[in-house]
Amino acid sequence: MFAILCVFIAGLNHDYYNCRSTSCLARICLRFWTHCLSISTLSDYLGPSFHGFEGKKKKVDIEHLLQYCFSARTVRKVHARLVVSGTLQSVYVSTRLINLYAHLGDLCFARKTFDNIPSRDSYTWNSMIAAYVRTGCSREALNCFSELVSSSQVPPDNYTFPPVLKVCENQIDGKKLHCLVLKLGFVWDVFVAASLIHMYSRFGFPADARNLFESMPFRDSPSWNAMISGYCLNGNLAEALNFVGKMRLGAINLDSVTIASILPVCAQVDDFLGGVLIHLYAIKHGLEHDVFVSNALINMYAKFSRLQLAENIFDKMFAKDLVSWNSIISAYEQNDNPVRAIELFREMKCHGFQPDVLTLVGLASSVAQLGDCQNSRLLHGFVLRRTYLMDSIIMGNAVLDMYAKLGLLDCAQKVFEDLSAKDIISWNTLITGYSQNGFASEAIDAFCKMESCEDTSPNQGTWVSVLPAYSYLGALQQGMKLHGRIIKMPFHLDTYVGTCLVDMYGKCGRLDAALSLFYEIPRISSIPWNAIISCHGIHGHGRVSLKLFQEMQRERVDPDHVTFLSLLSACSHSGLVDEGQWCFHVMQEEYGIRPSLKHYGCMVDLLGRAGLLEKAYEFIKGMTLRPDASIWGALLAACRIHGHIELAEFASDKLFAADSEHVGYYVLLSNIYANAGKWEGVNEMRSLASSRGLKKTPGWSSIEVNSKVDVFYTGNKSHPQVDRIYRELRIRTEEAKSLGYAPDYSFVLQDVEEDEKEHILSSHRQGVHLQSSTTPDHRSYEGG
DNA sequence: GTAGGGTTAG
Numbered sequence: 001m002f003a004i005l006c007v008f009i010a011g012l013n014h015d016y017y018n019c020r021s022t023s024c025l026a027r028i029c030l031r032f033w034t035h036c037l038s039i040s041t042l043s044d045y046l047g048p049s050f051h052g053f054e055g056k057k058k059k060v061d062i063e064h065l066l067q068y069c070f071s072a073r074t075v076r077k078v079h080a081r082l083v084v085s086g087t088l089q090s091v092y093v094s095t096r097l098i099n100l101y102a103h104l105g106d107l108c109f110a111r112k113t114f115d116n117i118p119s120r121d122s123y124t125w126n127s128m129i130a131a132y133v134r135t136g137c138s139r140e141a142l143n144c145f146s147e148l149v150s151s152s153q154v155p156p157d158n159y160t161f162p163p164v165l166k167v168c169e170n171q172i173d174g175k176k177l178h179c180l181v182l183k184l185g186f187v188w189d190v191f192v193a194a195s196l197i198h199m200y201s202r203f204g205f206p207a208d209a210r211n212l213f214e215s216m217p218f219r220d221s222p223s224w225n226a227m228i229s230g231y232c233l234n235g236n237l238a239e240a241l242n243f244v245g246k247m248r249l250g251a252i253n254l255d256s257v258t259i260a261s262i263l264p265v266c267a268q269v270d271d272f273l274g275g276v277l278i279h280l281y282a283i284k285h286g287l288e289h290d291v292f293v294s295n296a297l298i299n300m301y302a303k304f305s306r307l308q309l310a311e312n313i314f315d316k317m318f319a320k321d322l323v324s325w326n327s328i329i330s331a332y333e334q335n336d337n338p339v340r341a342i343e344l345f346r347e348m349k350c351h352g353f354q355p356d357v358l359t360l361v362g363l364a365s366s367v368a369q370l371g372d373c374q375n376s377r378l379l380h381g382f383v384l385r386r387t388y389l390m391d392s393i394i395m396g397n398a399v400l401d402m403y404a405k406l407g408l409l410d411c412a413q414k415v416f417e418d419l420s421a422k423d424i425i426s427w428n429t430l431i432t433g434y435s436q437n438g439f440a441s442e443a444i445d446a447f448c449k450m451e452s453c454e455d456t457s458p459n460q461g462t463w464v465s466v467l468p469a470y471s472y473l474g475a476l477q478q479g480m481k482l483h484g485r486i487i488k489m490p491f492h493l494d495t496y497v498g499t500c501l502v503d504m505y506g507k508c509g510r511l512d513a514a515l516s517l518f519y520e521i522p523r524i525s526s527i528p529w530n531a532i533i534s535c536h537g538i539h540g541h542g543r544v545s546l547k548l549f550q551e552m553q554r555e556r557v558d559p560d561h562v563t564f565l566s567l568l569s570a571c572s573h574s575g576l577v578d579e580g581q582w583c584f585h586v587m588q589e590e591y592g593i594r595p596s597l598k599h600y601g602c603m604v605d606l607l608g609r610a611g612l613l614e615k616a617y618e619f620i621k622g623m624t625l626r627p628d629a630s631i632w633g634a635l636l637a638a639c640r641i642h643g644h645i646e647l648a649e650f651a652s653d654k655l656f657a658a659d660s661e662h663v664g665y666y667v668l669l670s671n672i673y674a675n676a677g678k679w680e681g682v683n684e685m686r687s688l689a690s691s692r693g694l695k696k697t698p699g700w701s702s703i704e705v706n707s708k709v710d711v712f713y714t715g716n717k718s719h720p721q722v723d724r725i726y727r728e729l730r731i732r733t734e735e736a737k738s739l740g741y742a743p744d745y746s747f748v749l750q751d752v753e754e755d756e757k758e759h760i761l762s763s764h765r766q767g768v769h770l771q772s773s774t775t776p777d778h779r780s781y782e783g784g
Numbered sequence: 785g786t787a788g789g790g791t792t793a794g
Contacts, residue, residue, distance in 0.1 A: 066785095095785050126786040162787040194788040225789040260790040295791040326792050361793050397794040425794055 066096050072106040079113070091117060095124045102131030119153070126159045138167035156180070158189040165195040171203035188217060194226040201230025221247070225257045237265050241274075254281060256290040263296040267303035275300050289316075295323045302331030322353055330362040338366035357388050361398040368405035376402055380415075390420050397426050404433025409442075424450075424459050431465040435472070441711075443469035460491050467500035476508035477707045493521055499528045506535025523555065530562045537570025545570035546579055561593050568602035572609055580606040601630045608638020613647055629659030636665065640672045648672050663694040679751050 069075045079097055094117045101110035114120070114128045125148045132141035145164045148156055156164075161181055168174050178196055186192045193216055200209035209230050216223060224247050231240035244262050247254060254262075259282050266275035279297060282288040288297070294317050301310035314320070314328045325348040332341040345355070345363055355363070360383055367376045380399055388395040396419045403412035416422070416430045427450040434443035447466040450456055463486055470479040483501055486492050498521030505514035518532045529552045536544040549567055552559060564587040571580030584603055587593045595603075600623055607616035616635055620627050632655035639648035652669050659665070666689040673681030689696070700713030710719065719725065733741075 092785060099785065121785095123786050128786095130786065157786090159787045166788080189787090191788045196788095198789065220788095222789045227789090229789060255789090257790045262790095264791075290790095292791045297791090299792065321791095323792050330792065358792055365794085392794095394794050399794090401794060423794095429794070 066093075066100060069100055069104075072101065072104040072109070075100045075104060075106070076109065079109070091119065091121050091124060095121075095127050098124065098127045098131060102127070102134055105135065107131060107135050107137065122154045122157050122159070125154065126157070126163075129160060130163045133163040133167050138169070141167050142169075155184065157184075158186040158192050161186065161192045162195040165192075165199045168199065171200075171205060174199040174203060190216070190218065190220050190223055194222045197223065197226040197230060201226070201233050204234060206230060206234050206236065219252075221252055221255050221258065224252060225255070225261060228258060229261050232261060232265060237269050240265050241269070253285065254278075256282075256287045256293050259287060260290070260292040260296040263293075263300045267300045272304050272306075275304070288313075289318055291317070291319060291321055291324065295321075295327050298324065298327040298331060302327070302334060305335050307331060307335055307337070320351075322356060322359070325351075325353055326356070326358045326362060329359065329366075333362045333366045333369070336369065338369040341366040342370075357392045357395045360388065361394060364398040364402040365405075368402040371406060373406055373408065376406055376408070380411075389415075389418070393419070393421050393423055393426070396420070397423075397429050400426065400433070401429045404429060404437070407437050409433060409437055409439065422453075422456070424456055424462060427456060428459075428461040428465045431462070431469070435465055435469045438472070440469040440472040444473075460494050460497055463497045464500050467497075467504050471500075471504040471507040473702050473704075473709050473711070474508050475702075475704050475707075475709045476505075476510065477704055478709070479504045479508065481707070495522050495525060495527055498522070499531045502528060503531045503535060506531065507538065509539065511536060511539060511541070524557060526552075526557055526560045526563055529557055529559070530566050533563065533570065534566035537566055537573055540573055542570040542574025542576045542579070545574075546576070546583075549583075559587075559591060559593075561587075561596060561599070564593065565598055565602060568599060568606060572602060572606040575610055577606060577610045577612065595625075597625055597628055597630060600625065600627070601634050604631055604634040605638070608635055609641065611638075611642050613638055613642060613644050617647065627654070627658075629655050629662060629665065632658060633662075633665055633668065636668055636672070640668060640675065643675060645672065645676055661692075661694070663689060663696050666694065667696055674751075677751075 066078065069078060075097065082093060082097075094113055097113045098110045101107065101113065110128065110131045114124065117124055125144070129141050129144050129148070132138070132144060141163065145156070145160070148154070148160070161177065165174065165177055168177060174196075177199075181187050181192055181196065187196075193212060197209045197212055200206070200212065209227065213219070213223065213227050224243060228240050228243045231237070231243065240262065244254065244258065247258065259278055263275060263278060266272070266278060279288070282290075282293055282297075287293050294313050297313045298310045301307070301313065310328065310331045314324060317324060325344070329341045329344045329348070332338070332344065341362060345359065345366075348355070348359070360379065364376075364379055367379055379402070383389050383395060383399060389399065396415065400412050400415045400419070403409070403415060412430065412433050416426060419426055427446065431443045431446045431450070434440070434446060443466060447462070447469075450458070450462070463482065467479065467482065470476075470482065479501075483504075486497060486501070491497060498517065502514045502518050502521070505511070505517060514532060514535055518528055521528055523529065529548065533545045533548050533552075536542075536548065545567060549559070549563070552563070564583060567583045568580055571577070571583060580603065584595070584599070587599070588595065600620075603619060604616050607613075607619060613635075616638060620631055620635065623631070632651045636648055636651040636655060639645070639651060648669070652665070655665055666685050670682045670685035670689075673679070673685065700711055702709050702711040704710075712719065
């Protein structure tokens, strides 16, 4: 074998030695050496061949060969030979071994090597500390640093401080390190200074970082980058951008780090053009193929929903890493294309990448978007096996969010309870899950539990998650108490929190309060406009909704698809047929928004409610999308109002062909039959629904008295004061009748006598306005 | 032979 090696080497033309053959040769040599040939023997045989090593005239030795160890296994073999040959006495060789082990991820052997060195020099200490930092063992790194300081073998030097500063845990320790740096005279080392700047920024002291930066006699681009990343950490995006500008004015080249830091800022401040200019700069300076730059570009383009641009970058990358795959997967996931996200996940696995926490976070969201309950459980199982749920709070929250979005609240609750640590986002996710699935009371319960936790305090997201629950119950007084608390907080004029408050006042009927609050919060996005337009529509003030829309146009705020849903619904509930049709036209022609099934549904409702049944039917026939159950349902509801049995039967055929699982439609058709006195049809619908295992959910209403919400629903008399309530109701009905009130019995859809009909109408009894919403329970809530 | 600043998230 050795003879073959010699022939191979002799056959190489030394003038054309390329790196590949050098590397290959070195590895073969290593192999022989670990099999007990001495280095001098190797050198004697191969000497001339090695002089070509990377063009340097260097004597071959084991230290030189160490750089060709590409696996921890090889290093261990070399290590064993070094111990046998006695070469390990050299601090230099041992330190190199520590670094090799650390780079190959074998921290245990790095430490063993470190422990066995009789006298360590500064390189040894620095290498061991850096090894801990690189592998994320912060505590061990800090302990090692303390050991160095107390051992007095060698003092820490300028190479010691950067890694230690990177992992120090608080500003007080950071300050102590800064004092030591000053004492030892390393403050003007650019590496140490950049680390100090970053440390001060990390702990929220940007002024200290700035002072240090200003006092530096010489600044290189990493010093500037430390300032820029520091401003990003502290959320001062304007100053981060300002520093990039200053760098360019000072003729300091932006490097790949600057670009990777600033691209996310362009996305956050919604500056697409700025982002493209940075991209062009990267191309011009040959930086676009840097992995960090490419990844940052993918993420930026994804945030601007420019998926084609993101995918172009991804495709052109020479070397993709896990972050590249995670970025492109979440790009599709966040732009409502979960199918492509999952496809890319499969491709990623084919390329030999193992998913990490962030891959699975993106995947959990994709699975939720697809409504895929089966895969959600598979994902949960996978995450559990990898112990990610125990190790990562983000992963736990993502699984919780997945179950909440799928409406599997029991699973969500279980995941929440099993979380090894809960943060405010865990609570917010649970509260949002309840709130968005109609479990308002559970949402409020969870909020109250969160408030009783000492180590957790609500943030903006908490208010956004819990306020809709109060709106849902119409709990105005309790909502106002929350408003009272929010107003004292620095973010009380936040668009999202403000919009939730506007929505709460609006839904609870306080349109005046909703409107005055609306004019206090920022109105540059469509979000608050949608809320104020919608709540006026709900209460039948369609013309006000239209006026607000005109105001929105004057303020040059771009409406979105939700704005038009709110407008169409407002017009529908106010009988504004022409205005509704105008909105539908403007949406497409002026704003280029393609109508969704929801918009079509609103239009059918608008025409149908106004009695234009034929026109509504013609409208459905002209649709560019295939009508689903909701469209036929809207037509059916209109037929019910206007008693058009023939069209109702046609619509119901279409409806049940599209969706036979929605109980609301059975109830609707049953009510149509009842209205027409066709009681056999009513019975048929009821038995059909029950034979398919569908249960109707009762309608409900609520009232808030003295910050206490009472919920009533049909067929239930469990309220402790039920007798008093109905006595009062009878008195009020008599009073109303004496003033000329005549009950409209067409809403009583049961085959009973007139006096019974009146009783049904004036109480919460089964048969009146059956709804398919989720039923709240009838517990009461004390004000928070 | 040892060191700084960077990309993805619920």
